[in-house]
Amino acid sequence: MKLPYIAPLNGIDTLFVDERPFTMYGGEIHNSSSSSLQYMDEKVWPYLRDLHMNTVIAPIYWETVEPRPGEFDHSLMEGLVARAREEGVRLVLLWFGLWKNGQSDYAPGWVLANTKRFFRAHLTPGNPSATISTLCEAAVNADANAFARVMRRLKEIDGEAQTVIMVQVQNEVGMLRVPRDLCPDAERAFFKEVPAEVAAHFGAQGTWRDAFREDASECFMAYCYAKALEKITAAGRAEYPLPMFVNAWLEQFPKRPGVHPSGGPTGKMMPMWKKFAPSVALLAPDIYHPDFDGFCREYAVPGNPLLIPEARRDVLTASYVFWAVGQYHALCYAPFGIEDFLNPGAQEEMPEAEGWMEYSVNGKPVSLRKTGPYLARSYELLRSLQELILAHRGTSSMQAFLKACNHEQGTFLSFSTCDLEVRYAEMIPGKPVTAGIVIEIEPGTLLLAGTSATFIVWPKKESDTRTAVISYEEGKMANGQWRRSRILNGDERYRGICLSEYPDVKLIRVYSF
Numbered sequence: 001m002k003l004p005y006i007a008p009l010n011g012i013d014t015l016f017v018d019e020r021p022f023t024m025y026g027g028e029i030h031n032s033s034s035s036s037l038q039y040m041d042e043k044v045w046p047y048l049r050d051l052h053m054n055t056v057i058a059p060i061y062w063e064t065v066e067p068r069p070g071e072f073d074h075s076l077m078e079g080l081v082a083r084a085r086e087e088g089v090r091l092v093l094l095w096f097g098l099w100k101n102g103q104s105d106y107a108p109g110w111v112l113a114n115t116k117r118f119f120r121a122h123l124t125p126g127n128p129s130a131t132i133s134t135l136c137e138a139a140v141n142a143d144a145n146a147f148a149r150v151m152r153r154l155k156e157i158d159g160e161a162q163t164v165i166m167v168q169v170q171n172e173v174g175m176l177r178v179p180r181d182l183c184p185d186a187e188r189a190f191f192k193e194v195p196a197e198v199a200a201h202f203g204a205q206g207t208w209r210d211a212f213r214e215d216a217s218e219c220f221m222a223y224c225y226a227k228a229l230e231k232i233t234a235a236g237r238a239e240y241p242l243p244m245f246v247n248a249w250l251e252q253f254p255k256r257p258g259v260h261p262s263g264g265p266t267g268k269m270m271p272m273w274k275k276f277a278p279s280v281a282l283l284a285p286d287i288y289h290p291d292f293d294g295f296c297r298e299y300a301v302p303g304n305p306l307l308i309p310e311a312r313r314d315v316l317t318a319s320y321v322f323w324a325v326g327q328y329h330a331l332c333y334a335p336f337g338i339e340d341f342l343n344p345g346a347q348e349e350m351p352e353a354e355g356w357m358e359y360s361v362n363g364k365p366v367s368l369r370k371t372g373p374y375l376a377r378s379y380e381l382l383r384s385l386q387e388l389i390l391a392h393r394g395t396s397s398m399q400a401f402l403k404a405c406n407h408e409q410g411t412f413l414s415f416s417t418c419d420l421e422v423r424y425a426e427m428i429p430g431k432p433v434t435a436g437i438v439i440e441i442e443p444g445t446l447l448l449a450g451t452s453a454t455f456i457v458w459p460k461k462e463s464d465t466r467t468a469v470i471s472y473e474e475g476k477m478a479n480g481q482w483r484r485s486r487i488l489n490g491d492e493r494y495r496g497i498c499l500s501e502y503p504d505v506k507l508i509r510v511y512s513f
Contacts, residue, residue: 323401
């Protein structure tokens with residue numbers, strides 16, 4: 001069986017698993033959950049089963065893989081893989097090695113304790129941080145060696161079953177608090193002529209400051225991180241060439257490198273990363289920001305299919321998955337802390353300390369328990385539509401809609417036999433916003449899927465005909481076929497063609513006269 005891979009399907013980059021198109025409807029677990037298989041059994045796996053996920057994103061840690069130099073323990077990874085098979089889900093593994101969220105918190109103790117061999121990045125000259133420098137070749141080589149051993153073992157235990165379908169290398173890398181590393185090695189490199197490969201690719205000359213001016217520090221760090229992660233990623237792929245990606249802590253207000261990890265794979269730094277980390281299949285945004293569409297658009301560019309390994313945790317996430325899949329053909333959608341969503345023992349609202357990650361409507365608190373049922377239904381619905389989505393995406397017969405801000409009242413979608421007015425519902429705290437997908441299965445037959453929308457059928461613009469609805473049905477897709485339940489041609493239809501706040505699917509047939 002061919003390994004998972006990314007390739008165009010009808011001109012759209014698509015993830016193939018078992019040689020079939022595969023969209024990851026998933027979730028990322030908390031950072032420390034997979035450090036204990038017992039904890040996973042008691043606190044994680046039981047609360048994932050009803051979410052209709054097909055993929056779980058889980059970390060593995062250098063500190064547990066290589067607790068002493070040259071001694072390797074893969075038991076946590078082996079347990080994760082075995083349990084995922086039992087649960088009938090795929091895995092994406094996160095390699096927490098040298099850098100996680102701009103820090104070196106998951107490197108082994110023997111690495112962190114040896115500050116001479118594994119030297120640190122400096123915040124100011126002579127002021128080392130806790131983060132290992134990207135210029136430390138010994139550290140990068142040690143990480144690459146450990147990651148290669150992980151991938152070798154993964155091939156041994158999973159090369160046939162292919163439970164693990166992708167790997168993320170590190171997590172939200174970059175230099176925090178300052179724009180660039182100021183350790184002696186970094187200082188020397190920054191004030192030299194830019195490397196010949198940089199000069200040739202960007203048409204740049206002189207030092208980094210000469211070549212990139214106000215962006216010099218961030219471009220320098222992007223080059224350093226990309227080169228380091230290329231070495232680590234290439235070492236892993238040499239053992240087992242699964243698709244691998246790198247995720248980004250996004251550039252947000254105030255847009256200053258160091259506030260976000262400087263040199264990380266932000267949209268602005270994408271050209272540097274694409275050139276100098278060619279073994280990395282794609283760069284992926286972690287989207288907690290309210291401008292969801294803007295960041296999707298920034299990353300869904302030719303040569304970089306959209307993959308969202310972390311998304312906000314409030315109820316808006318149940319709407320945004322329709323937009324990510326319907327508009328941008330996302331390979332993956334995965335809210336963070338997914339084990340909390342259906343766990344009655346989880347905290348009802350996000351603690352204040354994590355409030356920067358969440359953007360609730362009108363400043364109201366985030367409720368995780370409300371998110372779970374909405375997200376589960378969204379996943380269930382979208383997975384039932386997957387064959388239709390694959391058949392129609394990239395064409396005018398499939399169009400998505402999203403209420404991105406409160407003042408938007410609706411939109412018009414144009415299909416072969418009619419135009420469709422979509423009226424958006426008011427944004428209400430604790431409820432999904434209007435979002436969904438419309439698929440014209442065949443001329444005059446429209447499938448409506450999503451949440452909180454009302455539809456009005458119009459004749460084609462500048463047409464001299466009238467258009468009306470023949471039938472309005474509720475039902476579901478099963479095995480690629482529409483299975484009708486009720487026909488809503490009576491009082492229900494007079495109340496309007498609607499999708500409720502709970503993710504819903506309807507089918508209408510229209511005619512012109």
